[in-house]
Amino acid sequence: MSAALTSLQVKQAQPQWAALFISDLHLTPDMPHTAKAFFNFLNTKALQTQALYLLGDIFEYWAGDDDINDTFNQSIVTALAALSKHGIKIYWLAGNRDFLVADKFADACGLQILNEPVITEIAGKKILVLHGDAQCTDDTAYMTFRAQVRDPAWQQDFLNQDLHQRKALIATMRAGSKDAQKNKSMDIMDVNLAAIDALFESHQVNLMIHGHTHRPHQHQHQTKQGVCIRFVLPDWDYDAEKTRGGWLSINQAGEFSLVTNAEPTFTP
Amino acid sequence: MKVLLNTNHGDITLELDAEKAPQTVENFLAYVNSGHYDGTIFHRVIDGFMIQGGGYEASLKQKPTRDPVENEASNGLKNAHYSVAMARTSDPHSATAQFFINVNDNEFLDYPGSDGWGYCVFGKVVDGIDVVDAIGSMKTKPKSMFTDMPAEEVVIEKAEVI
Numbered sequence: 001m002s003a004a005l006t007s008l009q010v011k012q013a014q015p016q017w018a019a020l021f022i023s024d025l026h027l028t029p030d031m032p033h034t035a036k037a038f039f040n041f042l043n044t045k046a047l048q049t050q051a052l053y054l055l056g057d058i059f060e061y062w063a064g065d066d067d068i069n070d071t072f073n074q075s076i077v078t079a080l081a082a083l084s085k086h087g088i089k090i091y092w093l094a095g096n097r098d099f100l101v102a103d104k105f106a107d108a109c110g111l112q113i114l115n116e117p118v119i120t121e122i123a124g125k126k127i128l129v130l131h132g133d134a135q136c137t138d139d140t141a142y143m144t145f146r147a148q149v150r151d152p153a154w155q156q157d158f159l160n161q162d163l164h165q166r167k168a169l170i171a172t173m174r175a176g177s178k179d180a181q182k183n184k185s186m187d188i189m190d191v192n193l194a195a196i197d198a199l200f201e202s203h204q205v206n207l208m209i210h211g212h213t214h215r216p217h218q219h220q221h222q223t224k225q226g227v228c229i230r231f232v233l234p235d236w237d238y239d240a241e242k243t244r245g246g247w248l249s250i251n252q253a254g255e256f257s258l259v260t261n262a263e264p265t266f267t268p
Numbered sequence: 269m270k271v272l273l274n275t276n277h278g279d280i281t282l283e284l285d286a287e288k289a290p291q292t293v294e295n296f297l298a299y300v301n302s303g304h305y306d307g308t309i310f311h312r313v314i315d316g317f318m319i320q321g322g323g324y325e326a327s328l329k330q331k332p333t334r335d336p337v338e339n340e341a342s343n344g345l346k347n348a349h350y351s352v353a354m355a356r357t358s359d360p361h362s363a364t365a366q367f368f369i370n371v372n373d374n375e376f377l378d379y380p381g382s383d384g385w386g387y388c389v390f391g392k393v394v395d396g397i398d399v400v401d402a403i404g405s406m407k408t409k410p411k412s413m414f415t416d417m418p419a420e421e422v423v424i425e426k427a428e429v430i
Contacts, residue, residue, distance in 0.1 A: 036358065044415060047410075238358050239358065266323060266356060266357055266366045267357070268347075268353065268355055
């Protein structure tokens with residue numbers, strides 16, 4: 001996997017983009033082509049940006065920073081560290097699956113962890129970035145679960161367990177989550193629009209970017225402060241029969257472009 | 269069955285194996301006969317590995333393709349030096365127009381490969397080996413999203429059945 005990074009020596013003098021945003025790659029060793037697509041993205045697109053924003057669920061799960069030496073995890077760390085060494089600023093915020101990522105991972109990758117929701121200023125624009133799961137307020141069962149696992153005391157208890165025990169527990173939770181999704185209507189799994197409007201208003205911004213729902217789109221919202229734009233990022237799956245993945249870019253002029261079906265790379 | 273690739277760096281003649289790779293050859297010929305390859309470039313050149321092209325114009329615009337062809341990599345043909353095979357995505361049955369010429373013995377690309385499928389060989393270079401060698405050893409530099417773009421443009425000016 002490190003071979004994919006050999007051309008990292010060259011950095012564009014004039015980056016094409018001010019920032020790139022991705023989320024919901026759900027990286028796991030079970031999906032090698034998705035990981036490969038990510039390495040390819042880091043090796044090409046990401047070299048042409050000033051900043052890369054990772055907006056949650058980059059990993060399918062994260063058992064704790066003490067799992068950083070796992071071969072697969074290490075390959076991701078190496079790739080991100082190589083990118084940051086080339087001067088690209090990397091920002092990370094937690095998703096609903098990889099929220100246990102902490103300082104050890106951040107330091108190894110050379111990235112900065114943000115606490116969502118957070119306003120960032122890019123190309124003269126104020127943008128609110130978040131993962132999006134906290135706005136799925138119609139899913140009351142999930143909101144209860146979220147409150148539990150985001151509680152620092154719960155997290156400390158969890159991290160105090162042996163790494164093997166944690167991984168076993170995560171495997172059980174992942175199996176349960178798949179079953180639960182089958183039984184929920186699609187509406188419930190999307191963000192609650194009142195929760196979105198409230199965010200626009202409380203943060204006094206008119207641009208928002210999030211992932212989580214796997215429904216890439218550019219939405220327009222009429223709020224008290226006028227028309228607001230909300231970008232939803234695509235999830236990635238290059239292991240499925242019909243591959244998908246993409247990103248949102250913003251150039252130096254502050255123009256956005258949402259790519260939802262990025263061409264998988266033709267290779268031998 | 270032979271196909272002549274007339275490039276701006278010289279001619280390459282490919283001999284196709286329609287017996288071992290019938291669908292792949294039919295697919296390749298459809299692109300040749302429709303003029304798809306005319307004006308496409310070799311956009312990925314890795315010395316000691318392979319040269320890949322047939323998908324992009326010199327402007328780096330991707331050309332539209334036909335439906336993908338089934339992977340026939342288990343036909344016994346090997347990704348030997350100077351063999352020609354189909355490029356594809358991680359989906360084993362996703363080959364369309366892009367192909368590559370092996371500039372080394374790349375056994376690891378043979379069926380079943382690392383993913384149970386491998387890359388389908390459907391012919392070999394029978395003339396213009398020197399041209400292939402010259403392209404294969406060209407200096408490369410990243411351009412746009414292409415990390416192994418030859419520094420000098422390599423264009424297939426015309427592809428035709430001979």
